[in-house]
Amino acid sequence: MTATVPAAAVAQQAAELLVEQLPTATPLTAVPLGPGQAPAADTKITRAHFVGSTSADLVLVAHDAIAEALAGAGAGVEAADILRPALEAAATTLGAGVLDTALEDTLGEAFMDPDMEAFVLVDADGAAQAWFGIRVRQNRTQTAPSAPSPSVGAAPIDERARMHMLRDVELVLTAEIGHTRLPMRQVLDLVPGTVLELDRAAGSPADVMVNGRLVARGEVVVVDEEYGIRITEIVTNEDGR
Structure with missing residues (x-):
């Protein structure tokens, strides 16, 4: 298998980039989510999916944290619009790919997923202001050995085929x-x-x-x-x- 960066390391970097772009009244710090720190299941979230050689699901709970920015943004601007730059910043850790449209949803059991790396975003006093979760899915391929044979040469072709599927995806x-x-x-x-x-x-x-x-x-x-x-x-x- 090809070497991959651990999902936890990718998630931590993504969380740190995300908080830099959140339009909150005070700076926040991303801390791994501890027991009992998750918000209620019916809490509003903004979620988006990233598709690429490494894919991921991103979940952001920050409606209250950006309330001031949302109120000053004017009519027609939704929380997802304000939060998308932060989600895009987090997605830069995943390499080449496309972040789809950010949508409003409820948290449900997303933070209970064992593959979800979750963080609580705290202010200088340690009070929780927002939450972020990312579930990374590595698309692994085998590398060909030094003396390839026709029976083991398909992995690079499969990788090119996957990337070819993205050729018609529109980018902004x-x-x-x-x-x-x-x-x-x-x-x-x-x-x-x-x-x-x-x-x-x-x-x-x-x-x-x-x-x-x-x-x-x-x-x-x-x-x-x-x-x-x-x-x-x-x-x-x-x-x-």
Whole structure:
């Protein structure tokens, strides 16, 4: 079998990336869920599935924790919309693949699943503010030995066939021209006409992202009165180079 990262290690990293993106009033820390720390079975959750060479189910209980952000988001914005960036950040630990639409549901017995790595997200005082769970499913394949024969050469073909199934899956590409960080109080005070200073100089290339992962850079152009991106660089490694 090929070597794989333990599910617990992947889950811990996913939880840490998730809390960085949660729009909560105070910073949170992910701690493995202990006995008696799970919320009630009828608690509202946001769930999503990740499909790729490594697949996973993601469960997030954070409706109360983001209540302030949700109230200031305006009509038509749902909790799943606000929580999706956090779920996308968690999914980056799983490698290439697609995170499907985030849906509202109830917790049920999800945290009782023995394969579910669950965390309680606590504030600086140790009080539980939210919960996160991820069930990782490694899609394992056997590697061919040094002297392959026709009878043992099918595993790489099966892997390519699985990836071929994803070729027609639509991905959401996002162009980002810059970032900034604001405390929640300033976000809630935004009004039409507010100017936000970004961390990138005018004329710098925009980042092209897929599921929160940087894949290319390019320059902003106008095509038939609509914005577009002319790709100038393909990013090929995790360092963004």
